[in-house]
Each structure stands twice: as C-alpha cells, then as structure tokens.
Amino acid sequence: MPHDHHDHDHDHHHDDGHAHAHLPPDPALRVKALESILTARGLVDPAALDAIIDTYENRIGPQNGAKVVARAWADPGFRTALLEDATAVVAGMGFYGRQGEHVTVVANSAGTHNMVVCTLCSCYPWPLLGIPPAWYKSDAYRARAVREPRRVLAEFGVTLPEGTAVRVWDSTAEMRYLVLPERPAGTEGWDEDRLAALVTRDSMIGTGLPTAPA
Numbered sequence: 001m002p003h004d005h006h007d008h009d010h011d012h013h014h015d016d017g018h019a020h021a022h023l024p025p026d027p028a029l030r031v032k033a034l035e036s037i038l039t040a041r042g043l044v045d046p047a048a049l050d051a052i053i054d055t056y057e058n059r060i061g062p063q064n065g066a067k068v069v070a071r072a073w074a075d076p077g078f079r080t081a082l083l084e085d086a087t088a089v090v091a092g093m094g095f096y097g098r099q100g101e102h103v104t105v106v107a108n109s110a111g112t113h114n115m116v117v118c119t120l121c122s123c124y125p126w127p128l129l130g131i132p133p134a135w136y137k138s139d140a141y142r143a144r145a146v147r148e149p150r151r152v153l154a155e156f157g158v159t160l161p162e163g164t165a166v167r168v169w170d171s172t173a174e175m176r177y178l179v180l181p182e183r184p185a186g187t188e189g190w191d192e193d194r195l196a197a198l199v200t201r202d203s204m205i206g207t208g209l210p211t212a213p214a
C-alpha cells in the first residue's frame with residue numbers, strides 16, 4: 001500500500017485558501033484506500049462498516065421523518081410536544097443515534113417557509129432522513145441556500161406566495177433541523193399511513209413541498 005499512501009499525502013496540498021470547499025479528485029478511491037489501510041492495521045472491521053452503510057442506505061431513510069410529520073399532522077398534542085423537544089419525542093419513536101443527537105423541528109405556516117442547509121459541511125438528521133443527497137453536500141447549495149434561497153427554491157420547483165418569509169436554518173454538529181411542512185388541503189380524515197405517503201424527503205429539508213393528494 002505504500003504508493004497509495006504517497007498519493008494520499010500529495011493531494012493534501014491546497015494553495016488557494018479554500019481547501020475546505022474542495023473535494024479530493026476521486027473521493028471514492030481515496031475512501032477505499034483509507035479503508036484498506038485501516039483494515040490492514042486492524043483499526044476497523046470491514047463487516048462493521050458494511051453494516052453501518054447498509055443501515056443508513058436501506059433501513060433508515062426519509063420514511064422515518066415522514067412518520068413523524070404525519071403524526072404531527074394528525075395529532076395536535078404530538079405536534080406541540082414535537083416542536084418543544086423534538087430530540088426526546090423522535091427518540092420515543094425509536095429514531096435516534098449517530099447524527100441525530102440534537103434535533104429541532106421547525107414548522108412551516110401560511111406566512112413562513114423553512115429551509116435547512118449546513119453551510120460548513122453536510123450536517124443532517126440521519127435517523128430521520130437517512131444519508132443526505134449529493135446536492136445537499138454540494139458547494140453550490142451550501143452557499144446559495146443562504147444567499148438566494150428563493151432562487152434555489154425555484155430551481156427545486158417551489159414557488160411561494162410573495163408574502164411568505166423564507167427562514168434558512170444552518171445545521172451544525174450541535175443542532176440538526178427537520179422541517180414540518182404544512183398538511184396538504186384535501187386530506188381531512190386521513191390516517192397517519194396515508195398522510196405519511198405524501199411527505200417527501202425534500203419537504204422535510206424545505207426544498208420541496210408535500211405531494212398533493214390525488
């Protein structure tokens with residue numbers, strides 16, 4: 001593995017002052033190289049890594065967040081508790097762990113639309129939404145979500161009424177946000193499962209809206 005290690009060192013030099021904003025030329029290859037070194041030295045167990053990746057790719061995903069949103073739509077008491085202490089409430093539903101230690105839920109209303117970004121890196125509520133999409137981690141989204149949220153929203157196909165304020169929440173390792181979208185009209189009397197099917201991942205990041213009932 002010595003030649004891999006040499007390449008690894010070489011690519012560490014960034015002279016433009018924006019090193020944090022640049023991904024290495026081939027992240028997948030470099031991750032693979034790192035994993036090989038760590039495994040060879042007995043520092044990680046590849047089976048444990050595979051289990052973690054499988055968990056977040058297949059078992060944990062936006063369906064968890066959708067259950068939370070649907071319950072908040074159906075149950076006003078739950079909604080109140082969720083907005084007061086989301087971390088405890090979602091933990092009570094079994095949604096906790098890595099990257100989900102501190103969660104705040106921000107509710108959309110007729111006058112306010114909420115949108116989530118991590119300007120520094122890619123903080124995201126994994127237990128509720130799974131692994132973040134590539135665009136969430138992109139330099140463009142991280143910079144523009146704050147600077148021109150309405151244009152970003154328009155590119156996602158979201159046009160808000162002129163009077164609606166857009167609030168952008170910057171996630172950190174200490175606090176991650178989940179948007180509680182507004183319950184779509186025409187869903188009166190629907191049960192939680194039916195409601196949950198309308199909740200899209202992007203509607204919980206704030207770059208989308210729930211699906212309208214058919």
Ligand code: FE
Pocket residue numbers: 118119120121122123124171172173
């Ligand atoms: Fe981050």
